[in-house]
Amino acid sequence: MMRVKLPAHLRTLARVEGEVNLEVEGPVTPRAVLDALEASYPMLRGTIRDYASGQRRPYLRFFACGEDLSHESLETPLPEAVATGAEAFLIVGAIAGG
16 A cells, blocks of 8 residues: 655545545556546646646646656656555646746
8 A cells, every 4th residue: 555645635635634535556656646636636636747748737846755757758667665555646736036
């Protein structure tokens, strides 16, 4: 069982509190995590990644074990600590402006 932390606005949309626990089939990659998340919470489809391209939406970042994975391929395997649930996969809302 792996853990995912969502930003507040996505937790509200999905009607969850705290972390989300997911079962991910096959290799644990960001794409597999997002597929499992959207299967469990269909209201999140299109909020984290674009419908057409499947790419991460602007102003959302992905982190695992303290590393920013936002610009890595969605097929990059996640660290073992995330795959086993020891660490959470974080989806973080980014802020822009000045």
